[in-house]
Amino acid sequence: MGKLDWHGATPAPDRSTADLPFTHQINRICMASLFEKFKSGLAKTRAGLVDEISSLVKGNYEMDDAFLDQLEEILISADIGVETSLNVIENLRDRVNREGFDQKEEVIGFLKAQLCDHLHQNAALSSESDAGSFLNPTSTPHVIMVIGVNGAGKTTTIAKLAKVFHEEGKKVLLAAADTFRAAASEQLEIWASRANVDIVRTQAGGDPAALAFDASKAALARDVDIVIVDTAGRLHTKVNLMEELKKIHRVLGKAIPGSPHETLLVLDATTGQNAIIQAKQFQNTVGVTSIVVTKLDGTAKGGMVLSVQKELGVPVRFIGLGESMDDLKPFDADTFVEALFE
Amino acid sequence: MNKIHSMFQDLTDKFEGVFKKLRGHGKLTDKNIAETMREIRRVLLEADVNFKVARDFVAGVQEKALGEGVLRSVTPAQQVIKILHSELAHLMGDTNAALKDSSMPPTVVMLVGLQGCGKTTLAGKLAKYYKGKGRSPLLVAADLQRPAAVEQLRVVGSQVGVNVVAELNSTPVEVCKHGLLAARKAMNDILILDTAGRLHVDDALMLELQEIQRETQPHEILFVADGMTGQDAVNTANEFAQRLDFSGVVLTKLDGDARGGAALSIRAITNKPIKFISVGEKLDALEKFHPERMASRILGMGDVVSLVEKAQFAVDEDKARKLEKKLRRQEFTLEDFYDQLQQIKNMGPLEDVMKMIPGMGGKAMKGMQVDEKALVYVEAIINSMTLDERRRPQVLNGSRRKRVARGSGTSVQDVNKLLNQFKTMQKMVKRMSRSGMKGMPKFTF
Structure with a gap:
């Protein structure tokens, strides 16, 4: 099993950091275990980009069109997308024409720097991009609305977030506003009890906006610090469902002025270029303030994150690396790109 | 069965762009074809087709295009599209594969x-x-x-x-x-x-x-x-x-x-x-x-087979026969019109149905939002009429029209508009039955 311990019956918590609060963990995890886990996820069944590039650059290669086409395909195979890939390759071409490259390391280094630039540049559009500020909000109750398409991993992400906030000493309340999918509330309820936090739910088919309102009022009455609202998965093309989302958003603002303080879009890393359209639609409907990328523990590289961040100009806060409650990690652009290449 | 997917819509649009350019060339050269293949590859990659699959697919199409005398063809663009269609269908498996069934249950x-x-x-x-x-x-x-x-x-x-x-x-x-x-x-x-x-x-x-x-x-x-x-x-x-x-x-x-x-x-x-x-x-x-149908839809060629299937599923055959008789005797009334509306509605969202009609897919439909609401109004108006009024709309005088408008939550203008449209349609039907054409009239909402 090795690197797959997160799944199955016995998730082995990292003893060295487990008893520290999450924010303290971030720095320690970032450099060591997170990177390892990240890397192991990103490098599993397939050879990494570096291997592929290395095999390309073996011996006396020529930086001709065929070579650049192949590089482009390597980038595309990481879901980075045609446009961004072409951009990066164009820059590489310019650079080659100006100075030339002798070593494959130079080619790789150049590509890495390019992708990192992309991420940094886009993250810089938002002032508070680090996970720490996300975990220590100033207002109470602080309302986080979680949105995304079906099966992206919203409920699991909420469970992980609930645990993190709970461990930070915050009083957490979950709002099960996914009243549509069969047993969605039950699923969240099980997570709530595992994370030891409260939950507000209603019967199946109930009005999600009303539930969101009730949860907000309950949060005010109970002196809750963090409210996390789970919404039903919806394809961004369903006009009625997107309108419903708008309503939930609006109602939250009525219950608590300024709420939701955070609208978190959950993206599945295995999604291809459709993620960009999804993100845009959700952005246009309720406005997205943060992104979580889930399922990065498979072989999907999640390269579409680059384009999504560019389009939305909002930071990726966390990544999901498994099904257990501890598998939520802060996003780090350099680590992300580094792992893409390892 | 009532829902048709908008899947591949974007892919269709992109292909249409490529084809438009392709059709612009009277005669294709090796260079034109290579350029077209490059664009097709890009379209596929943007659609998340695996890069190896896209590469092989394009190579296959190019080889066929060069081999099948596309260059000498009078309609080279059509030839390329035809090759693309059959290759796409082939890539997706040509025919529908049914679920296996065991002779020994379960x-x-x-x-x-x-x-x-x-x-x-x-x-x-x-x-x-x-x-x-x-x-x-x-x-x-x-x-x-x-x-x-x-x-x-x-x-x-x-x-x-x-x-x-x-x-x-x-x-x-x-x-x-x-x-x-x-x-x-x-x-x-x-x-x-x-x-x-x-x-x-x-x-x-x-x-x-x-x-x-x-x-x-x-x-x-x-x-x-x-x-x-x-x-x-x-x-x-x-x-x-x-x-x-x-x-x-x-x-x-x-x-x-x-x-x-x-x-x-x-x-x-x-x-x-x-x-x-x-x-x-x-x-x-x-x-x-259905790979073949899907290939047609991807390339914006419409999906007549699915449309016919849908129509068969949704249209009551008995009613259709009665209607045909009426048409021939020029007795087409608002009541029949209402029935027709119901049957079209049974076929699913109008927009999806339209997309299946060849030439209506993709770009042709852009900006032409089918207003399903308009149908609701028409329905409401007809619903507010008495049976007699539906059969003989000529009895609808000013005060009746006012009543119908109130009853349906519309305005007298809306009622007038519908009646005028209906009149035009009756004329059309008359002309059609005179020229001996059978079948259903095309409605102009």
């Missing part, structure tokens, strides 16, 4: 896939599909991993009226074995196993699937894949194929605007047929996958 259908790809919902849809065919399915909740997954299947099962085998303190393998026994005992002829979502790189859990396979000997193992998947689709599909040698693929969430590149890639890489596509949240939103 037929065991096992669903596998990544987390969140839609297995549990599909289990419900399949149960409903089989039930509609007069079969007796049984569901097995073998996802003991995700919280409340068992509960979800129970709810879905009760929605479609199918029993669910569930054991909370058990193992997935045991539950499946017990399900098989239960099916034999209760004479269920279909057994659907809903397994937990898992990563293809998770060795332990993949072994578990293999064990379930060994114990239950499924006749059909369906790999369920999210239609929005990107380049990783082939890695996952490949690994599952190696471990389980699944027999077919079901693509889900294709009611969004996914460009469906995964559909092309998975089939090309694993050589396993796509059997169904899932196109909505309702439990009847499941369709058989």
